[in-house]
Amino acid sequence: MLTLNALLTLLAASSAAGTPLAVKRSFSTRQGTGISITPHDKYSxxxxxxxxxxxxxxxxxxxxxxxxxxxxxxxxxxGRSVNLLQIDTSGGAYDISYDAWNYLSTGSSAVDAPTAGGGIPATWERADISSCADVFNGTAGGLKIPMSAPSPNWLVSCPASSWARQNYQLYNIYDAICRHGYDEECTWDPTSGINPECPHQLGSMPELNSQPVWNIDYPSGTLSLAI
Structure with a gap:
């Protein structure tokens, strides 16, 4: 596995200088037709x-x-659309949150009217990050992607001028389901090769109970604490 310093070394030659946050970014829209979307009910x-x-x-x-x-x-x-934030890489499937899948399938939330089933024919296209504004619900400063400070390797892999590198917020939370760590913001200079700095020791793993993540279980539609 590449270390943080090794990743920075590999990317140093190709990373461009940062650009002002106010500049709206453009990107090549990619669209998929004939995909089959499937429900995913355990956050990761x-x-x-x-x-x-x-x-x-x-x-x-x-x-x-x-x-x-x-x-x-x-x-x-x-005939229905949802805006989704991609936060993981699948093994080849086009998985989406169970609630989003249920809405596209029936028009109802998985909590109100859960259904079961397999893949749904769908299309997709990449959207401007502002289309996902409603997905960001707890990050200081608006549209900043909230990341685990002990695991910033994806950010390091992004070009310095990219939206992700210009708009992130690190927290000293150890795991993606927020069960361990401290709910505190950290500072970091991705170009320095130095680990993020947090009020408590980076990567600490005390039990964290104030930031629960709730899954909607398939196919019952009941809520369960992510563990």
Missing amino acids: SSIGVLGCKINVNRVAYWPMSPDCDSPCVTVTAN
């Missing part, structure tokens, strides 16, 4: 997006890595 994020800081009922688990300029995608099926 291999890149370290914290479930306690976003709406976990509006996320996507795509075959490709999240886009550094906009990890937001719009998925359309049965």
Whole structure:
């Protein structure tokens, strides 16, 4: 596994200088037709997006890595659309939150009227990050992707001028389901090769009970604490 310093060394030659946050970024819109979306009911994020800081009922688990300029995608099926934040890489499936899948399938929330089933034919396209504004529900400063400070490797892999590197907030929370660590903001200079700095020791693992992540279980629609 590449260390933080090794990743920084590999990226130093290709990383561009940062640009002002006020500049709206452009990116190549990618669209998929003929995909089959499937329900995912247990929150996870291999890149370290914290479930306690976003709406976990509006996320996507795509075959490709999240886009550094906009990890937001719009998925359309049965005449309905949802905007989803991609926070993980799947093993080849187009998985989305169970609640989002249920809405695209029936028009109802999985809590109000849960259903079961397999893949749904759908299309998708990459959207501007502003389309996912409603997914960000607990990050200081607005549209900043909330990341686990002990695991910033995805951010390091992004170009310095990308949206992700310009708009992130690190927290000293150890795991994506927010069960261990401290709910405190950390500071970090990705170009320094130095680990993020937090009020408590980085990567500490005391039990954290103030930031629960709730899953909507498939196919019952009941809420359960992510563990």
